[in-house]
Amino acid sequence: MSSKTHVTTTINGEDTEFLCEPHQSLLEVLRDTVGLMGTKEGCNNGNCGSCNVILDGVLVNSCLVLAVEIQGRSVTTIEGIATANGLHPLQQKFIEHAALQCGYCTPGFIVASKTLLDQNPNPSEHEVREWLAGNLCRCTGYDRIVRAVMDAAQG
């Protein structure tokens, strides 16, 4: 039986430490240990993108990262997207375009879209759709989501 590991890391800009077992995913620890519930569990096997977080600037599925792997690294979750000045433009545009219905997939879409706009501030519709291929929504279809991202990029 494995023992608990002490992990020190940065989450949403704050120094954070936690204890976890080696088999626990980052998703599990974010939600159950750190208490950040914004990151959602969908498929838990890397298909749906609900659990997307940004690890050292790179988009990953937190269900496919072991929590012990983030020792000394930096994680941004949906809770770290808005600033003290208010919602991130992506969040604002998702509201304006009603780019959600049940909302379960939304954190994953916003985190994924942010990594796109960070590296490509003016993407084509095709680029948006390709970038978001790893995120599944079972309510709205994707048109409103794509429109919200395009609008946020232009704004």
Add this chain to the structure above:
Amino acid sequence: MQSFDYIAPKNVDEVISLLASQNGNAKVLCGGTDLIVQLREGRRTTGLVVDVKNIPYLTQVTYDENGLRIGAAASCHQICSDPFVQKYYQGLIDGIHLIGGVQIQNRASVGGNLCNASPAADSIPALIVHNAICHITGQGSSRTLPVEEFCIAPGQNALKAGELLTHIQIPAPQKNFGASYLRFIPRNEMDIAVVGAGASAILDEDRKRFVAVRIGLGAVAPTPLLATESGAFLSGKDLTRANIKEAARIAQSIAKPITDLRGTAEHRKHLCAVLVERALDIAIERAGGQHVQ
């Protein structure tokens, strides 16, 4: 998920001695896009996970006069964003770029795709047509294996207990060479190949004749295949539609697909010939040849 211990060694020697000491009860972790899912679902078991992503020898993509060296733990994104790979190894880019979405590309490794040994793995026919060689290290020994011999059954590779795939070596760019990989899936993204086919061709000086051809097939047999007979048939032949079609027909005759939820054996047989023909057309074009009418 089942319990296991975790260690992230700093060098290859440490990995090799850990693998040896565990007597087969250790699993190597790169991106985890297959391994973590399989451990969670109980399809594989292990007492120790050895994370090799902190070892530059295993994560680097480099090139010299001997060609391209891909560390087994290099991510798909890292490989696909390399300008040298983009320019000279287009068949490889075709295959690797198709593995999952952005999130998976950022984590999944080509070494992992290979070790996972799925019959439908997109990178493997692409590696086959690029003449890739697997470099394997064990305790006090090392060996190489052509990539087409690396997978031995669905989910099983040729590594012996205690061995590690360290890198994949691909020959330096050759003149009048082109390669491509295509797969058929019923949607645009994020799916597993119903059939995959890769082709590479070296053309003669006038680019009117095949000098050497390799055809790689995925999802039509228990392991990805090198269609040796198709390549042998085209070698030395003129670039004609009849010759290309005959090579595709030969590849189709080698394919031994099964019927499953992704497609019937009959459908896969049909797709095999169609994709080989199209992959060859793209390879010819990339080698500087005229489109064959």
